[in-house]
Amino acid sequence: MRKLLHRLKNHSRLAYFSLWFLLVFYFASFFADILAPYHFDHQFRNKPYHPPTKIHFFDSRGHFHIRPFVYNTVVDDPVFKTYREDHSKIYPLKFFVRGKERKIFFFFKTDRYLFGVDQPAGIFLFGTDNYGRDIFSRLLYGGRISLSISLIGVFISFSLGMITGGIAGYFGGIIDQTLMRLVEILMVFPSFYLMLSLRAMFPLNLSSIQVYLLIVLILSLIGWAGLARIIRGMVLSIKEEDYILAAKSLGLSHWKILLFHIFPNTFSYSITAITISVPGYIIGEAALSLLGLGIQEPYPSWGNILSSTIGNLRVLGDAPWLLLAGIFIFVVLINFNLLGDALRNVLDPKNW
Amino acid sequence: MCLTPKTGRMERMLEIKNLSVLRIERKKSVPILNDINFAVKEGEMFCLVGESGSGKTSLALSIIRLLPKSFKIAYGEILINGKNILGINERSMRNIRGKEISIIFQDPAAYLDPLFTIGTHLQESFHGKMANKKELISLALQEVGLDSEIQTVYPHQLSGGQQQRVMIAMALINKPSIIIADEPTTALDVLTTRQIISLLNAIRLKHSPAMLFITHDLELAMEIGTRIGIMYRGNIVEIFRPGVQKPYHPYSKILLGTIERKNSKLVVGVEKNKFYNEQISQVCVFFDMCDEKEENCKKIIPFIWHNNETGVRCIKSGRNTQV
Structure with missing residues (x-):
């Protein structure tokens, strides 16, 4: 791990900085209870x-x-x-x-x-x-929701995508056909409308933790299909590699080959894809919250902090600090992209 | 010594009987291997020589049952320590691979997973008890002349010779009774080739596995092989003992001529574009190219054994066997 950090630093200072920047963001959101001067629903009624x-x-x-x-x-x-x-x-x-x-x-x-x-x-x-x-406190608390939704969502959808794509690509035949047709059915729907209709299937008066879980689920169910397709393609080419034949000749089982040889070799792509898709989840959550379908008041998320701004045009001129949530999203997005780009090179042993 | 062979083995370790392999294409099936018969004994170095496309690698892959999906073993038997592996299921085959039979491939750089260290590779190929894992790994490394420290290194950081030594260590680690070396020196330079060959020879003398050494280099085979099988278009046309006998089959003579450079006339390209499957049932496989062909050759030529160990697939073999 220390070696990896060192390599990242040598490879790209900018990405190294991004990593620390993101860690600070996650750290700050995690410890919002200590760092925030006020609780997220504490109101100063005379100071709007x-x-x-x-x-x-x-x-x-x-x-x-x-x-x-x-x-x-x-x-x-x-x-x-x-x-x-x-x-x-x-x-x-x-x-x-x-x-x-x-x-x-x-x-x-x-x-x-x-x-x-x-x-x-x-x-x-x-x-x-x-x-x-206090916006500062709300941004810290909101980061907890926005940033964790992205991490959990990415984790779920990537597990789904890797498993489906891996199995389809490795075993081929009828398994491949069935799984890929399922993925295609999911892919034909425009993702934003799919997200809205999935949300519409559930009642509006859910508790905040239910809504939170629901959003994670919806976002990850939408995100995995594209990944599954790409992983399948990669697995199709990797399984023809000589070192897979060598692994078979050592007597390894299919699962071991899939887990220890094929998946790791897709990481050069999937690590990048993971980091690049994280912002998509933050934005997806923001989009739902913006429409009032996401995290409900008084619980903050970067999405609904931003949405309270958009509702009132006057605010844009008179209270521009409310747009800071958007800037937070933007900054996190950029840093994830920079990091993902660099990680791909750093994780490949051939570049060491 | 931990790597000594077990006692009480069958004498014939690898035996192949009437093996035929087809490649299934859309409408027709192309024969890849035709009626292969031979046995490799304990401590023997059996060399298979043939030009590319003659089916050497297909033979190696059918022995470990890892042929590509479009290939099909039509009939025949492959006996490993007396057990026919064509009849067993995939799970028990997996237990045989790596343990009783291991294979060293042609291009070590491509056959080592680039993402894993040498240590991981060795651990993965180890099938024995976990307790003496470390010990046996460093022992195997020592045996192929590598330092134990190499375990932390990634494949691309090694030279070709070192990579091939790692492959050999991986093949050795479970003390298999059969080692297949599929052109292990093709990707290496002359000096490294020498080193690898002497290493393989040392291993053979020490642990006496049955070794099947596949190469296209007849000169090399003549030097190290105890017996040589010449392959041509999916057939073994001759099996002979180098140094004891001279090859008899016309194709073997052509190959030998390329080494001795006497017979320049015969160094002609063998026609590859013709599928021989149409002719196979009618004439000798070497009919088109043969200088000594006669009317009698227009029929199926069986493999004629001189004794249990050597033989030739040529109609004239009965007349002139001794040289």
Whole structure:
């Protein structure tokens, strides 16, 4: 593993950076309970569409403070939602503040967050939305859903695709014909409409965890067909290779040959395909959420944070920080693509 | 010594009786091997020589039952240690492959999986008890003259000779009673060829497996083989002992002429574009090219054994066998 990292670094600095960048994203979402200053449904009712909070080192009289601080804000214009700072009191930024108890993934409890400020002031790194909820916290929590949906979905659809394609390609004949016709039936539907109709088969009033699982399932059921076809093609050519004949002559069983010789040799393609398809799941989830069929409020996902923006055109001009969810999706997408490209070369022993 | 042969084996290890193989095409079937009969004994180096397309590799693949799907064994028997492997199911065949019979292929670079280290390859080919796995692997490597450290290396990092040594180690590791070497030196240079050949010879003398050495190089076969089988268009036309007998069959003489460079007239391309399946039932396989043909040759020529070990598929063999 360390060797692999080293090779990735030597092969492409950019991809190496992407890997770390993505790890930071995943790490941040995983530990959102600690890192986020507010819970995702915590509302500041008097601070909707609040712009990102300014963090100060100098107070209004020009004195320098070592500990950065924020001012409380009050509504200046209730119609256009403009705020002005109340300079009468400073609220220093505190680290490891104590607050309401949160559960980290049902197991661990924590009542300390990485940073925060005392009420009634608020620290909104990326501003707030129409209910006065902190966008930064919601993006962290939302990343948990968006990023994990993509990983689980990719895992399911790639297992399905590899197994189906592998079996069809290796054994051939009637098995191949049957499986491939099934795949083709799945492929003739435009994937977006298939996604919508699959979602429409289920009721709307599901609990959030049910919706989450449902979306994972729908996305992975759509994604595997194309992969199965390509893997089948690769297996068809790999099984004619001499080293497969050699493996057979050693007395290995079909399953061993398929698992240990044929699948690993498709990895040069499938690793790339996996990393490149991850963004597709994030976007798929975003698309469902955008239409209100995905993760429901108040639970955040990058998709529904973005969708609350699109619903209201005024926001685009007055509260552009709400579009940050889109930028997050974009950044993760680019990094996955860069990483996938480099991984293909790095995983091939011939390039070492 | 761990790699000594087991006792109590049948004397004839590999025996092939009346083997015929067809390639099934859309409407017709093309004979690939026709009426192959021979046996390889313990400790023997039986060399099969023939030009490309004569069916040498098909024969090797039918012995381990890994012929491509379009090939079909029409009739005959292949006996490995007295057991006919054509009658058993795939699962028991799998137990024979690698364990009782192993094969060394032509181009080691293509026959080693590029994604796995040499150590993984060796572990995979090992079928014995897990307890002494490591020991036996390094022993096998030592025997083929490789360092134990080579296990962490990937195939493409090795030279052709080293790769072939790895293949030999893989073939050796289960102490098989039969080793088939399918043109193991074709992809190698002259010096490496020498090394590999002497290695194979050393292995033969040490463990005395039945060795079937397939090559197109008659000179090499004359040097190392205890017996040589000459193949022509899917038939074994002659089996002889080099050094003891001279080959008799006209085709064998042509081949020999190419080594000695005496008989330049005979070095003519053998016609390949003609399928011989139409003629096979009527005349001798070598009829078209033969300089010594006569009217009697226009019939099926059986393989005439001189004793149990040598013989020739030629009508004149009865008249002039000793040289």
